[in-house]
Amino acid sequence: MANNDASFLKLFLAPVAKYLDDDSVSEILVNGPNQIYVERKGKLELCPEHFPNEASLKAAAVNIARSVERILDDMYPDLDARLPDGSRVHATIPPISRVGTIISIRKFKKDALSLDSLMKFGSFTEDGAKILNALVKLRKNIIVSGGTGSGKTTVLNCLSSLIPEKDRILVLEDSSELQLKQPHSVYFETRKPDKNGKGEFSIRNLLIASLRLRPDRIVVGEIRGGEAIDLLQAMNTGHDGSMSTIHANTPQDTLARLETCAIMSGIEMPLSAIRSQVAGAVHAIVQTARLMDGSRKVISIAEVMPLDENKDYRVRELYRWKTTRVDAEGHLEGHHELAERPTFMDMAKVMQLDMPWS
Ligand SMILES: Nc1ncnc2c1ncn2[C@@H]1O[C@H](COP(=O)(O)OP(=O)(O)O)[C@@H](O)[C@H]1O
Ligand SMILES: [Mg+2]
Structure with a gap:
């Protein structure tokens, strides 16, 4: 044709x-x-x-x-x-x-960048890749956060490539970008309303429908609004190992942004309850950024901890990019480094996952 x-x-x-x-x-x-x-x-x-x-x-x-x-x-x-x-x-x-x-x-990208090519480009190191792999294998709920064009979708695609083949993966997107290798991936795409304002099928509709389709993992292309509440609820009700992206500049920001999006759903819920939902649902945040020299990197991987006594969000940074020097032409020097030890090290050992910490 x-x-x-x-x-x-x-x-x-x-x-x-x-x-x-x-x-x-x-x-x-x-x-x-x-x-x-x-x-x-x-x-x-x-x-x-x-x-x-x-x-x-x-x-x-x-x-x-x-x-x-x-x-x-x-x-x-x-x-x-x-x-x-x-x-x-x-x-x-x-x-x-x-x-x-x-x-x-x-244009539709025919081959998305793989984990190996991202490492070659210096987006993250082998240590970073080990942490990302552990997050996926331990079924952590992950949000990839970053600015427009910072590489969120690319990183989400790489994360989803680490999902075990036996899992049934439902992929929900506004416009199809993700390309999973696993045979049991089922793709859905939203539909805009027609010229009479009818027939819309949103990410929220897709999320609600997908819960009835026996997902092992739910991958949502991007959270932009009220659908946050549906994803948080799915994550909080046993759909561990789900992942998505959101527009935010730091891991702390990501949680605040999710909260704002959840409020946009119009669901009546006290702020403290929404915060508990956010902190309970999201286990880890992978922060991407486009740096001054135009390179795209994972600049932080953070674990989300329970709310503190003031009901504020807490994150524990596991891995980060550190810029050490910028020259007059805008060339960057720096390196990725390990930060705090994950709280899930014991579980990672049980699962015999290769971690950068012993
Ligand atoms: N680490 C990287 N190095 C080089 N190019 C990258 C990297 N990450 C993403 N890209 C490219 O940058 C563009 C934007 O990436 P994308 O993942 O769509 O960003 P976002 O989802 O944050 O808008 C794509 O063309 C993608 O192939
Ligand atoms: Mg994107």
């Missing part, structure tokens, strides 16, 4: 066709007919190409919408769609966008 690849895209988007074919390009950003950027290795590059004019660019966007049976017009000036090849397309037409039609294409 011709529609099963991105060939029709290339037809509509002739000026950027070569970037659609170029595997080193992860994202294509068209800001009106006269400005095109692409992302390569996390860096944006301005391209020399242009569209002939706004009318042809807008026609391309409308055709893309039609090809996925969606509408893009004056009434519905905004399109967010997944293409048959897995890429995401977002398009906005004037007057909502002021420079002309905007199109962004996030």
Whole structure:
């Protein structure tokens, strides 16, 4: 089927066709007919190409919408769609966008970075990998936290690759990005409401449905809002070994952010109860960041401890990145180091897991 690849895209988007074919390009950003950027290795590059004019660019966007049976017009000036090849397309037409039609294409990554390649890139060391492996094998509930583009989804994908093959894994996402190797992985994707506001199927709906599908592990692509409460409840009711990502800058922040998201669910619950839920549900946080030199790293792995006597969150850092020097060109020197001993060392020994501590 011709529609099963991105060939029709290339037809509509002739000026950027070569970037659609170029595997080193992860994202294509068209800001009106006269400005095109692409992302390569996390860096944006301005391209020399242009569209002939706004009318042809807008026609391309409308055709893309039609090809996925969606509408893009004056009434519905905004399109967010997944293409048959897995890429995401977002398009906005004037007057909502002021420079002309905007199109962004996030290409589907064919092979996600493996644990070994992340180690090679210096994202974490062998010690870090051992800790991550232990967290997954001991069925800890893990949240990967970090800024946009800091490598959260990549790390989540690596963590999920450490899940034993015998487990039944349910993967719930807004747009399909994760690629698990395990044969017993079952994928779900949310659905946006249609133009009449009907038919939405959210991460919350998926979480509730998934609990009836006998999951051994639940992997949620990203927590952005009220679905936090459903994930926390799932984690607190025996679905250990689940994992997700969230936008936050430190492990402490992650817990506060989860709390805020849980409150967004509208569920009436005293703050102290929500905090106990958060602290009880989440066992570990893996913090990612994009550093000054553009490198992406795991900058902290922390264990979540029970609330203190003031009902505040407590974390215990097990592993961290330490920057020791930044030169004038912004080059970074530093190293990963072990911090505190995990509280689960005894269990890790029982399970004969290789740990950086003895
Ligand atoms: N450690 C790394 N080194 C190099 N590139 C990375 C690393 N981690 C992630 N990437 C790349 O960075 C981009 C953004 O990563 P992603 O995991 O999608 O970030 P996030 O989920 O935080 O937005 C992807 O193209 C990914 O392949
Ligand atoms: Mg992501």
